[in-house]
Amino acid sequence: MSESHPTIGIGALARRAGCQPETVRYYEHIGLLHEASRTEGGQRRYGEEAVRRLTFIRHARDFGFSVEAVRELLAMSDRPDMCCDEVDALAKHHLEEVESRLQRLAALRDELQRMLGECAGGKVESCRIIEVLSDHRLCDSDTAHGGAHDLGEPPAARRS
Template structure:
């Protein structure tokens, strides 16, 4: 009788241990971020600790907001540990730039919303500053060419 060196577990256990849903595991398999699993005699998916580590890496990367394509590139680099990490640095730097840009846009949005709320007198809708500003883009400080701020997308 051949002894199995690696303990395996089912998709539910894998998902639970990685903190995700079974559908997420299937999706990552479908798009090639996770390898197709081995199957037992009953055709059930079987996973090992290496797959759990890979799924945890994927989930953590996605939690940081990395795109699926960036995760794919990072996984490829992780699969080749002797490669220089300058490309990983570039991916992280590009993502940081995107996050900082998003924060700037959200800060401008917050400021505009605060301004609109502060200027609302709480009267009737026909006098509502919030409805007025939302109806007339020229009154928004955040719009490109209006108040010198970039448009919020």
């Protein structure tokens, strides 16, 4: 309702949503955030609405939704009279992915624990860890660790 004047700088906006100014510019660039109004000198100025939108984005990202999923969620939340089936479906789908990642990650943990438990701490020559890594048959094959890709490795960048 209340359209606050755009007085918030990009740094303050970023701080309030817990991210970096670069990330804000990036979100604008890929169209998650609308183009901000500018001062005469060309600097971006935001209002409270932008804070809400960015917070939503960051929060959804923290939940593990991909940028494309966030884009859909934003589009849906912009249409309040829509039926929320799609939102529900998106969240369900995401939950399924999370659950399958959880299972494989748990299998991986078990295998790592087993490896570590069996390593007697001698020479590399007889190291159980190296052996297991060398030979797939030494794994508990029931609970196959299905490839790090689908488990998700931490992406390169982590925010400080």
